[in-house]
Amino acid sequence: MCGIVGYIGKKEKKEIILNGLKELEYRGYDSSGMAVMEKENDNIEYFKAVGKIKNLKEKTKDFTSNGQGIAIGHTRWATHGKPTEINAHPHYGEYSFVIHNGIIENYKEIKEDLEKKGVKFLSQTDTEVIVYLFENILKTETNPFKAFEKTVEKLIGSFAILLITKANEDKIFFAKNAVPLIVATNENNEILFSSSDAPIIGMANDAMYLDDGTYGEAEFGKVRFFKNGKEIHPPRKALPKDRNFAQKEGFRFFMEKEIYEQSDVATETLMGRIKNDQIHLDEIDLNMFDGINNIILCACGTSYHAALTASYLFERVAKTRTKVEIASEFRYKDPVLDKDSLFIAISQSGETADTLEALKIAKNNGLKTLAICNVDNSSIVRLANNVLLTRAGIEKGVASTKAFTTQVLTLWMVVLYLAHIKKTLSENELKNEVKSILKVPKILKVPDGLQDKIHRLSKHYLHGHGFFFIGRDVFFPLALEGALKLKEISYLxxxxxxxGEMKHGPIALVDERLFTIALLPQNILYDKTRSNVEEIVARDGFVFAISPKEFDLSDDFIKTSDQKHYMCEFFEMLVILQLFALEISIRLGNDVDMPRNLAKSVTVE
Structure with a gap:
């Protein structure tokens, strides 16, 4: 869940590490740290700070590191131990330093064994065992790299590791398993390490996205990769050229910018995939749906809500039995998997640990697999048999917006593709579906005055004892997503x-201080939903209604446009819910882009 960077070269290492960590801060910002060792001076300088990267920058303001050398840096999302300087990375032994993303599952056994040998640990983390295990092995193994190799062999769990040591002051040792690690080189003989490609864009033209089980050693101008004890040569892939994503372009927050980008990225998602009123998914195997009678959708968090939305569409439109699984539960429930099921894994980052492990289970059971993902070359993308990229671009706000939008759009296209194969829609019905999906980019444009109106309304919602978001059919997962967005960034x-479930228990909580956000589309179950809302009004609940139809019983109301398809209404209401969460969070003075306790890429269980 953390972000790591590394550098070998002659430039000012502090700035490269700080700049790299800033690009990875979305992965965690409980604490950060760096360690630097120069060739002419084998002393290792290290710094740690609690909180965001700016605190580490302040701590290192008087430090410079010119000349050839090596450096590693880390930004943390706490898993083991509270966010303190002692628990911050890098962790150090007597003469070595390590940074780590992931979880060492057998750290307690390793720790107990090392404690019996006299090792005294300072932190509460699992990471600290790595550096002490390495130094302990090096007491009997004279080659530092061999000692590192033996260290990695003893680790169970997920890890991306960078280790430096005075025993071999020119090198960074590295290892990767189940969490991302990228290595790049350039014409200046510099070596770069990172958890994602963002920190190294502009510093190299291509990079190597390491597979699980890869480890190695790097020094100025040279990197060696190994797997299962044998040297390997990972393929190189071109890095993106554009760093404009790092700019807010006049918006106050990345999340705000990304809400407004949804219209453009929706166009990108659809581009080339719709021709002559037909869905063309050239990226996937033409035979992917052969013999498929069931769909399993598997995801976490916001992606899970996209999966729930798609489940209604698969069954209604493509007439295919569909099951939705929370990835963190699926991987431990000993699921019964039939080979006539298509397993669809959904993840923004492509590194979501639970979803990745669930995908492995599906593959090991012989199921056909499809990844719906935003990040090319990610672990899930590389593992799945078939892939559809959502093309949302880099999403820096921790609370997902455009990634969710493009996931739902992509899944809708898969549904229509399958419906065409199975002939569950008439030719005219399919044309109408395609016409509707093509309207979505325009619907996602934020109308003039909408955000200002929501800003004015938002002052009503700062006090109370909670929120209910309610809807039926696909508007139920949209209600779940609206509630999640508000929770994530407002902490309410x-x-x-x-x-329809309100009367089965939740309505007991309704009073004038309980806010209900009611989604009332005109194209699906309007009267049923309106009746449910009237039950809340009758109990003095405060109701904010979103609908194309006037609702005179509501306390607040936003009128949406008159659409002919319920999914067009879905996307219009989605934007309203995103802006609603944003404006409440802003009024509360929260850090919209980096909400507390969260990280963007969830690479641990």
């Missing part, structure tokens, strides 16, 4: 419910 209690 919010729950999403199927409207």
């Amino acid at each position: 209690h919010a729950e999403g419910y199927a409207s």
Whole structure:
């Protein structure tokens, strides 16, 4: 769940590490740190700070590191131990330093064994065992790289590791398993390491995205890769050229910018995939749906809500039995998997640990697999048999917006593709579906005055004892997503419910200080949902209605446009819910882009 960077070269290492960590801060910002060792001076300078990268920058303001040398840096999302300087990375032994992303599952056994040998640990983390294990092995193994190799062999769990040591002051040792690690080189003989490609864009033209089980050693101008004890040569892939994503372009927050980008990225998602009123998914195997009678959608968090939305569409439109699984539960439930099921894994980052492990289970059971993902070359993309990239571009706000939008759009296209194969829609019905999906980019444009109106309304919602977001059919997962967005960035209690479930318990909480956000589309179950809302009004609940139809019983109301397809209404209401969460968070003075306790890429269980 953390971000790591490394550098070997002659430039000012502090700035490269700080700049790299800033690009990875979305992965965690409980604490950060760096360690630097120069060739002419084998002393290792290290710094740690609690909180965001700016605190580490302040701590290192008087430090310079010119000349050839090596450096590693880390930004942390706490898993083992509180966010303190002692628990911050890098962790050090007597003469070595390590940074680590992931979880060492057998760290307690290793720790207990090392403690019996006299090692005294300072931190509460699992990472610290790595550096002490390495130094302990080096007592009997004279070659530092061999000692590192033996260290990695003893580790169970997920890890991306960078280790430096005075025992071999020119090198960075590295290892990767189940979490991302990228290595790049350039014409200046510099070596670069990172958890994602963002920190190294502009510093190299291509990079190597390491597979699980890869480890190695790097020194100025040279990198060696190994797997299962044998030297390998990972393929190189071109890095993106554009760093404009790092600019807010006049918006106050990346999340705000990304909400406004949704219209453009939706166009990118659809581009080349719709021709002559037909869905053309050239990226996937033409025979992917042969023999498929069931769909399994598997994801976490916001991606899970996209999966739930798609499940309604697969069954209604493509007439295919569909099951939705929370990845963190699926991987431990000993699932019964039939080979006539297509397993669809959904992840923004492509590195979501639970979803990745669930995908491995599906593959090991012989299921056909499809990844819906935003990041090319990610672990999930490389593992799946078939891939559809959502093309959302880099999403820096921790609370997902455009990634969710493009996931739902992509899944809708898969549904229509399958419906065409199975002939569950008439030719005219399929044309109407395609016409509707093509309207989505325009619908996602934020209308003039909408955000200002929501800003004015938002002042009503700063006090109370919670929120209900309610909807039926696909508007139930949209209600779940609206509640999640509000929870993530406002820290206010919010729950999403199927409207018809209110009377089965939740309505007991309704009073004038309980805010209900009611999604009332005109094209699907309007009267049923309206009746559920009236039950809340009758109990003095405060209701904010979103609908194309006037609702005179509501306390607040936003009128949406008149659409003919319920999914067009879905996307219009989605934007309203995103802006609603954004404006409440801003009024509360929260850090919209980096909400507390969260990280963007969830690479641990």
